[in-house]
Amino acid sequence: QQQVKQSPQSLIVQKGGISIINCAYENTAFDYFPWYQQFPGKGPALLIAIRPDVSEKKEGRFTISFNKSAKQFSLHIMDSQPGDSATYFCAASVNNNAGNMLTFGGGTRLMVKP
Amino acid sequence: GAVVSQHPSWVICKSGTSVKIECRSLDFQATTMFWYRQFPKQSLMLMATSNEGSKATYEQGVEKDKFLINHASLTLSTLTVTSAHPEDSSFYICSASLPGSYNEQFFGPGTRLTVL
Numbered sequence: 001q002q003q004v005k006q007s008p009q010s011l012i013v014q015k016g017g018i019s020i021i022n023c024a025y026e027n028t029a030f031d032y033f034p035w036y037q038q039f040p041g042k043g044p045a046l047l048i049a050i051r052p053d054v055s056e057k058k059e060g061r062f063t064i065s066f067n068k069s070a071k072q073f074s075l076h077i078m079d080s081q082p083g084d085s086a087t088y089f090c091a092a093s094v095n096n097n098a099g100n101m102l103t104f105g106g107g108t109r110l111m112v113k114p
Numbered sequence: 115g116a117v118v119s120q121h122p123s124w125v126i127c128k129s130g131t132s133v134k135i136e137c138r139s140l141d142f143q144a145t146t147m148f149w150y151r152q153f154p155k156q157s158l159m160l161m162a163t164s165n166e167g168s169k170a171t172y173e174q175g176v177e178k179d180k181f182l183i184n185h186a187s188l189t190l191s192t193l194t195v196t197s198a199h200p201e202d203s204s205f206y207i208c209s210a211s212l213p214g215s216y217n218e219q220f221f222g223p224g225t226r227l228t229v230l
Contacts, residue, residue: 032218034218034219036221041205041224041226042223043118043207043222043224044207044221045221046220089157089158100211100219101148101160101163102160102209104157104158106156106157107155107157
C-alpha cells in the first residue's frame, strides 16, 4: 500500500498558536518523509524532512515528530503567523535508484488568523 | 541552491493545439525529473518519471501519446500536451531530484494551462 493519509483537510489557528498536521502511512519501506508548503499558484517548496532513524527534527518554528512504530508523523508550527497560511503536504518515499518517487498526502489548508 | 524553473508560467491555447512546457534545474544536474498535475484544492498527482536519455515512465491512466515527455539533458525536461482539450486545463508542476542522499525533490513554480 502506497497511501499516505493526511489530516485535517483544513485548519484555522490564531496568530501565535500551534498548528499541528498529522500524517499516517502504510508502507514500512518508506524511509524519507518531507513536508512541503504551497502558496496559491506556486509550486510546493520543501519545508523540512526527516529520516526514520530520528524521532524529531526541528528547524526554527517547524518541528517534525516521527513515530515509527505507529507509522505516523506530524508537523508542528510554533508561534503560527498569518504568513504561514498556505497548503501543507506531507509525503513519503523509498530511497532507490528509481529516483525517489514521492507519495503525497491529500494536503491541509492552513489559515492563521491575525 | 537547488532551483528549478518552469516556462511558461501560464499559457492559454485553443482546443486541438499542442503546448510545450519546459522544466530546468538551474544549479544542479538532475538525473531524474518528475511531472505532476494538480487540480484546484487537490493534491499533486504524479504523471510520469523522466530519466535523462531514456523513455519516461508513465503512471497508470496517463496517456503517453497525449503527454509527451522528453528529457534530453541533465538540466532540461519538456512536457508537450498534444491536441489539448478543455479537460487538460490544469496546473502542471515539475520537480527535479537532487542526486545524493535520499534524492530530495525540488519543485518548479508550476505552469497554469487553460485550454479554450
